[in-house]
Amino acid sequence: MSAYVLILDDDADVATAAQLLLRRRYGKVATLSDPAGLPALLAQGVPDVLLLDLNFTPGFIDGAEGLALLDLLRAQAQPPAVIAMTAYADVPLAVEALKRGAGDFITKPWDNARLVAAIDQALARRAALRGPAAAAPDLMGESAAMRELKALIAGVAPTEANVMVLGENGVGKELVARAIHALSRRAAGTLLAVDMGALPESTFESELFGHRKGSFTDAKADRAGRFQAARGGSLFLDEIGNMPLVAQAKLLTALERREVTPIGADKPEAIDVRIISATNLEETRLFDPAVFRPDLLFRLNTIVIRVPPLRERREDIPLLLSHYLTHYALQYERPARNVSPAAMDGLLRYEWPGNVRALRHACERAVILGQGADYALSDFGLPGSGAAVDGDEAAAPAWTPPGIASPARTAAAAGDMTLDALEREAIASVLSQFNGNISHAAKTLGISRAALYRKLGKHGI
Ligand SMILES: Nc1ncnc2c1ncn2[C@@H]1O[C@H](COP(=O)(O)OP(=O)(O)OP(=O)(O)O)[C@@H](O)[C@H]1O
Numbered sequence: 001m002s003a004y005v006l007i008l009d010d011d012a013d014v015a016t017a018a019q020l021l022l023r024r025r026y027g028k029v030a031t032l033s034d035p036a037g038l039p040a041l042l043a044q045g046v047p048d049v050l051l052l053d054l055n056f057t058p059g060f061i062d063g064a065e066g067l068a069l070l071d072l073l074r075a076q077a078q079p080p081a082v083i084a085m086t087a088y089a090d091v092p093l094a095v096e097a098l099k100r101g102a103g104d105f106i107t108k109p110w111d112n113a114r115l116v117a118a119i120d121q122a123l124a125r126r127a128a129l130r131g132p133a134a135a136a137p138d139l140m141g142e143s144a145a146m147r148e149l150k151a152l153i154a155g156v157a158p159t160e161a162n163v164m165v166l167g168e169n170g171v172g173k174e175l176v177a178r179a180i181h182a183l184s185r186r187a188a189g190t191l192l193a194v195d196m197g198a199l200p201e202s203t204f205e206s207e208l209f210g211h212r213k214g215s216f217t218d219a220k221a222d223r224a225g226r227f228q229a230a231r232g233g234s235l236f237l238d239e240i241g242n243m244p245l246v247a248q249a250k251l252l253t254a255l256e257r258r259e260v261t262p263i264g265a266d267k268p269e270a271i272d273v274r275i276i277s278a279t280n281l282e283e284t285r286l287f288d289p290a291v292f293r294p295d296l297l298f299r300l301n302t303i304v305i306r307v308p309p310l311r312e313r314r315e316d317i318p319l320l321l322s323h324y325l326t327h328y329a330l331q332y333e334r335p336a337r338n339v340s341p342a343a344m345d346g347l348l349r350y351e352w353p354g355n356v357r358a359l360r361h362a363c364e365r366a367v368i369l370g371q372g373a374d375y376a377l378s379d380f381g382l383p384g385s386g387a388a389v390d391g392d393e394a395a396a397p398a399w400t401p402p403g404i405a406s407p408a409r410t411a412a413a414a415g416d417m418t419l420d421a422l423e424r425e426a427i428a429s430v431l432s433q434f435n436g437n438i439s440h441a442a443k444t445l446g447i448s449r450a451a452l453y454r455k456l457g458k459h460g461i
Contacts, residue, residue, distance in 0.1 A: 197242025215264025
């Protein structure tokens with residue numbers, strides 16, 4: 001769990017011991033020995049949790065001053081959660097601290113497990129008080145559907161339950177997975193993402209479970225698999241709907257046994273990961289045993305989170321437009337402009353088959369190509385430039401990535417182009433053919449999704 005913990009204690013040994021214990025778990029842990037430095041430190045950033053010693057060395061500060069600090073903290077706009085630390089005999093002081101705003105107290109010398117549990121509880125209370133909207137900051141949207149989604153994420157994240165995220169391309173499934181991890185008890189660990197659809201069958205086991213040196217020709221050294229590398233954190237299994245059945249069987253065995261055996265190893269290794277998976281497969285397909293093993297599904301979908309397509313939460317479109325138009329205007333050093341009323345009308349009525357990813361690309365394109373005082377609908381490069389935005393995808397020209405005037409010019413202009421430019425055009429053309437669907441585009445181009453993402457970044461698409 002990533003959090004900022006401050007330890008205010010005049011005993012340097014105690015503060016260092018606490019810092020060593022807590023740093024690995026919470027990330028940012030600072031110590032302060034003199035309470036006089038507290039206001040300056042708070043001005044730099046308010047900690048999530050403050051461990052406040054009320055038993056300073058006699059003559060340095062007494063309990064009354066410690067309590068006065070609590071009053072100072074309570075006056076902050078967003079005070080930290082305070083856990084008071086007192087000597088065993090000082091229960092009345094601890095009770096007074098609780099009355100003055102401390103959320104909890106522990107007695108010194110503390111028990112490590114009790115200290116960690118007290119901090120975890122304080123953090124959980126804080127997250128609950130801030131509410132679900134603040135819980136997933138990168139996930140923008142204030143529609144009822146998004147609020148419900150964020151509440152679900154906030155509720156599910158602190159549990160260890162495996163979560164399956166469902167939704168169309170570009171709706172934000174990966175963002176949801178990241179929010180779940182960030183709000184989980186495993187947040188201090190890594191979130192490792194694996195594109196399951198792009199793992200070749202031949203390297204599937206080695207990638208996921210690892211291998212020992214010499215176990216096959218290319219095994220030049222021992223290598224940890226993704227399951228081991230994500231130990232203590234979460235494993236994001238993306239595109240699980242594209243996994244071949246053989247691979248599904250291997251994954252199932254690992255999840256059932258809670259252990260994996262690296263290739264060439266003689267002993268299995270226990271796994272300690274939380275699984276968050278995602279797919280854009282329609283549920284009818286996912287529940288088809290010929291496509292996906294029901295027993296594996298059962299392991300993965302303890303909790304199912306459905307991310308609604310953008311067309312079902314159109315209220316979020318203005319907010320997303322404003323966010324991404326501002327973002328790209330800053331990036332490309334272009335002036336801030338408004339979306340003209342006619343453009344907004346077209347953008348609101350558009351079906352957004354590529355969801356937020358397509359909206360993001362459309363904003364980038366508008367920032368780069370827009371010439372008028374306001375953004376016009378044509379700047380966004382939507383199919384038919386807004387003329388046919390009623391959802392008739394079949395009739396509408398395909399989505400065009402930013403910076404690409406027309407994918408159709410690929411063949412005509414190929415003679416004058418560099419290899420790099422040709423690659424960009426080819427990618428853009430295939431992307432538009434599949435309405436921004438990364439999986440299908442990658443498959444058609446014969447590269448992995450990861451490789452396609454790298455190329456999108458390289459070409460600025
Ligand atoms: N609610 C949102 N707020 C802000 N940005 C969003 C939101 N949802 C998605 N995005 C952006 O849209 C893009 C696609 O999001 P993401 O990769 O999470 O989608 P996905 O559903 O996992 O897509 P795919 O199925 O194609 O892998 C990203 O750039 C992401 O930052």
